Amino acid sequence: MTSVTVVGSGIVGLTSAIMLQESGFSVKLISKAGFEKSLSWKVGAIWFPFEIQPKEKTNRWATLAYQRYATDVIEGNGIKFIPFITAYTAESNIDWTSQLPAGKVRQATREELPKGMEMAFISHVPLAEPLLYLPYLFEKFLQSGGEYKELEISSLKELAALDSWVINCTGLGAKSLCNDDDLHPMRGQILRCNKMKIPSFANPTKRGALSYVINRSEDSVIGGTDYENDWNESIDPADTELILNRLTESGVTENPEILEVIVGLRPRRSAVRFEFDLNYPNVFHNYGHGGAGFTVAWGCAMELAEILEKRN
Numbered sequence: 001m002t003s004v005t006v007v008g009s010g011i012v013g014l015t016s017a018i019m020l021q022e023s024g025f026s027v028k029l030i031s032k033a034g035f036e037k038s039l040s041w042k043v044g045a046i047w048f049p050f051e052i053q054p055k056e057k058t059n060r061w062a063t064l065a066y067q068r069y070a071t072d073v074i075e076g077n078g079i080k081f082i083p084f085i086t087a088y089t090a091e092s093n094i095d096w097t098s099q100l101p102a103g104k105v106r107q108a109t110r111e112e113l114p115k116g117m118e119m120a121f122i123s124h125v126p127l128a129e130p131l132l133y134l135p136y137l138f139e140k141f142l143q144s145g146g147e148y149k150e151l152e153i154s155s156l157k158e159l160a161a162l163d164s165w166v167i168n169c170t171g172l173g174a175k176s177l178c179n180d181d182d183l184h185p186m187r188g189q190i191l192r193c194n195k196m197k198i199p200s201f202a203n204p205t206k207r208g209a210l211s212y213v214i215n216r217s218e219d220s221v222i223g224g225t226d227y228e229n230d231w232n233e234s235i236d237p238a239d240t241e242l243i244l245n246r247l248t249e250s251g252v253t254e255n256p257e258i259l260e261v262i263v264g265l266r267p268r269r270s271a272v273r274f275e276f277d278l279n280y281p282n283v284f285h286n287y288g289h290g291g292a293g294f295t296v297a298w299g300c301a302m303e304l305a306e307i308l309e310k311r312n
Contacts, residue, residue, distance in 0.1 A: 084123055154177075165311075
């Protein structure tokens with residue numbers, strides 16, 4: 001059985017590890033800290049192709065992930081399908097709507113639009129609650145014979161020496177690991193609140209002014225920010241006020257009760273790096289998924305497994 005080591009324990013690393021197991025590989029998982037320290041632990045995690053390129057590959061990955069989530073709805077694992085209102089403009093990439101199953105997406109009526117939206121789709125999409133889904137995936141990996149170790153890798157040379165095949169799923173950490181000038185943070189600040197009695201929606205039509213509400217089983221996530229090249233991981237009270245003001249501007253009259261303010265840095269790139277390394281041909285890079293890690297991770301993992309099966 002061919003051995004593979006996956007580096008990174010966020011949603012991209014975990015799905016890659018499990019998909020490789022399902023394809024017959026012996027898999028080890030390494031990360032500098034557990035999944036509960038990853039960016040994936042912090043996010044709202046709804047199926048939504050946000051700030052990710054290239055478009056054609058993203059559409060395919062997102063479609064495959066949608067199909068995988070449909071088979072992964074298990075009581076208590078954090079996966080369910082919910083209606084989601086998504087605003088768009090004439091310039092928006094709406095190709096993802098054609099990838100959904102028949103009857104799972106439609107145009108929103110004027111009466112259904114939150115205030116400030118001119119056009120939107122209502123789609124039935126997967127919601128993955130990280131605090132439930134990541135532990136479920138990690139346990140699934142271990143029960144399938146996977147091995148896990150906490151270890152910080154400081155160079156590509158060190159990474160390549162880990163195994164016969166090595167998958168780099170280190171997210172923003174790949175910037176220093178790979179000296180990747182294209183990879184940069186997109187800072188997100190969100191508010192975790194008591195569950196609200198409004199529809200889940202997202203308005204990504206104004207760059208730098210992302211606004212959304214994601215209703216989960218026990219709480220609601222209100223966002224957010226999408227600041228490019230911003231490394232600040234501290235809570236900014238001004239951003240909290242900004243997020244709440246945008247919520248009011250969208251016509252929401254309910255006053256949210258804030259439980260927690262969370263900041264995370266999305267790994268943004270001009271295009272996802274999904275390729276073998278030129279200097280270390282046993283290393284495959286799978287990072288730079290922007291704000292769409294949960295949306296495309298399973299799709300990337302499936303294509304990755306196909307690639308390695310052909311090389312094996």
